[in-house]
Amino acid sequence: MKRIMRSAVLASAGIASIALGTSSPAFAATEGAFNGTAHINCFGCGTSTGTAALKVTGAIGTKKVIQGAVSSSYTVVEAKGTCPAVGSATGSFSGAINGTFTWTRVGATAVLTTAGGIKGDGIAAFAVTQPKGLPCGGPVTATVVGSVAGT
Amino acid sequence: MNPATGSTSNGVPAGSHPAGASNGSSTGQASDVPGQRGSSSYVWSVTAHVTPTCVVAGRTATVTVKTARNAALAYVAVYAGEKSGAAPPFGYGYGGNADGYSSPVDGSWANTWTVRADAPTGKARVTVVVAWHQTSKQVDVPFTVADPLSGTC
Numbered sequence: 017m018k019r020i021m022r023s024a025v026l027a028s029a030g031i032a033s034i035a036l037g038t039s040s041p042a043f044a045a046t047e048g049a050f051n052g053t054a055h056i057n058c059f060g061c062g063t064s065t066g067t068a069a070l071k072v073t074g075a076i077g078t079k080k081v082i083q084g085a086v087s088s089s090y091t092v093v094e095a096k097g098t099c100p101a102v103g104s105a106t107g108s109f110s111g112a113i114n115g116t117f118t119w120t121r122v123g124a125t126a127v128l129t130t131a132g133g134i135k136g137d138g139i140a141a142f143a144v145t146q147p148k149g150l151p152c153g154g155p156v157t158a159t160v161v162g163s164v165a166g167t
Numbered sequence: 168m169n170p171a172t173g174s175t176s177n178g179v180p181a182g183s184h185p186a187g188a189s190n191g192s193s194t195g196q197a198s199d200v201p202g203q204r205g206s207s208s209y210v211w212s213v214t215a216h217v218t219p220t221c222v223v224a225g226r227t228a229t230v231t232v233k234t235a236r237n238a239a240l241a242y243v244a245v246y247a248g249e250k251s252g253a254a255p256p257f258g259y260g261y262g263g264n265a266d267g268y269s270s271p272v273d274g275s276w277a278n279t280w281t282v283r284a285d286a287p288t289g290k291a292r293v294t295v296v297v298a299w300h301q302t303s304k305q306v307d308v309p310f311t312v313a314d315p316l317s318g319t320c
Contacts, residue, residue: 098249101253118303120241122294123243123251123254125241127240127298127303130301137298137301138298139239151257165268167301
């Protein structure tokens with residue numbers, strides 16, 4: 017049940033999750049999964065901002081089932097002038113579930129923490145859809161897939 | 168063939184390491200301190216190894232992580248010249264980028280990848296990031312890519 021949050025939070029980083037095949041947590045009373053599209057206004061430009069549109073499914077504890085759309089906005093920090101291996105972001109999400117998150121991107125994958133409607137940790141994978149070629153130094157759009165396990 | 172080992176650093180938030188900097192340790196000692204990114208009263212640690220420490224381009228390497236149970240984690244291999252091994256466009260596709268959750272039984276996790284035959288030779292590292300209970304930690308584990316002709320590091 018921890019898979020819910022993944023999709024909502026990470027969609028923004030321009031990641032290709034499907035190709036990477038992110039896994040789900042082995043257990044959790046609270047979990048969620050997410051997928052969608054994420055956008056960063058300028059990737060590899062130091063500090064930038066972005067938004068994501070996600071679909072989220074999951075459960076909180078043993079009762080509350082969540083399913084629906086989530087929108088997210090965030091601030092990313094990616095080294096300027098390079099295509100860095102690692103970056104980070106902080107932001108918030110609202111809709112079917114509300115909360116805040118952080119992510120640390122490593123390559124096309126990311127590790128995230130969430131608070132608010134779902135308090136947990138998760139993973140996500142990004143697949144860049146725009147631009148073609150290296151995404152550094154400009155706007156990036158990507159699909160994202162992920163999961164979150166409650167803690 | 169001894170594994171390179173990295174462990175969590177005290178007070179270094181994930182994602183904040185300067186390029187090329189490594190807080191990996193050859194001692195294998197884990198520091199049982201909370202990460203600085205996020206706040207949590209939970210005390211946990213991360214230890215990671217890369218085997219072999221000298222890998223010939225074209226062959227496989229394995230990263231092994233030991234951390235809290237059911238923690239979220241991901242890693243990427245970064246080769247000489249700060250070239251990410253992630254698939255394009257996030258990297259050069261030399262290999263070494265995956266995510267998952269540590270074992271709910273003992274907190275272990277491992278992944279094996281093939282170092283592409285044309286990967287840059289020389290010093291490289293694996294950056295592992297782990298999140299658990301609203302904190303995240305990063306470990307950088309050094310390894311070396313050997314020339315496929317000489318096979319030595």
